Amino acid sequence: MSLAGKRAVVTGGGRGIGRAVCLALAAAGADVLVNYSGSANAAEAVAANCRALGVRAVTCRADVSDAAQANELIAAAIQQLGGVDILVNNAGITRDGLLLRMSDADFEAVLAVNLAGAFHCMRAACRPMMKQRFGRIINISSVVGLRGNAGQANYAASKAGLIGMSKSVAKELAGRGITVNCVAPGFIRTAMTDALAEPVREKLLGEIPAARLGEAEEVAAAVAFFADEAAGYLTGQVLCVDGGMAM
């Protein structure tokens, strides 16, 4: 696989799965824009690690839930890297709670980052991708978007929404050489899952045929696969990276 000469934007690239995605794309030869909203130092460190792999890498602060900032993010990639060939919508948050107790604010915040954030970035990136008749958009969904999860009505709605949105956009853009796919991770070892209570963790582990948590690098490998030029006939798909959890 080679992504040499390709330019990638990874939202939430400073930590967790996003960090692993930046490094995997850079290892395959892509230049990388590492987006962050709060973790400036972490994003700088990821960019430095990417540069050590021999590619160009820059950082850009943008809250993807804000359409204007998402537009600026894509504009920064065009200005600093010369274009955008690969967009990975990875930025995501959780605000868990049972339906009865879930506030409007918690529902809306999760939809704003996880779903509207991807929408804003795709809308901004699709014009330059259409012009160059090439693009790879990879949206990070979740097995929770396929199966649901008690206490995550907001998160599940955002991740299921990403799948429907990706399939719609895949149909719109397929004729222009742009593919749109989802990677749906299961239970991956990151800050997001470190925050889970021990009984929840034990229960989830019992549902994973592989009987272990996944690693961010295992998700990143699936993203890099979709990003490759050779994956040009694959679009509108959802690839679960979940140790067999969702099958």
Ligand code: NDP
């Ligand atoms: P982390 O909590 O470790 O990282 C979340 C990332 O999202 C951070 O880089 C953060 O950047 C970024 N982010 C949050 N809000 C915004 C925003 N408004 N604008 C831009 N960036 C933002 O999560 P993971 O690495 O675990 O998760 C990454 C993705 O994978 C998420 O979409 C998540 O839903 C999904 N996922 C994770 C699973 C898991 O088991 N870990 C399972 C299934 C899906 P900053 O720190 O700068 O705010």
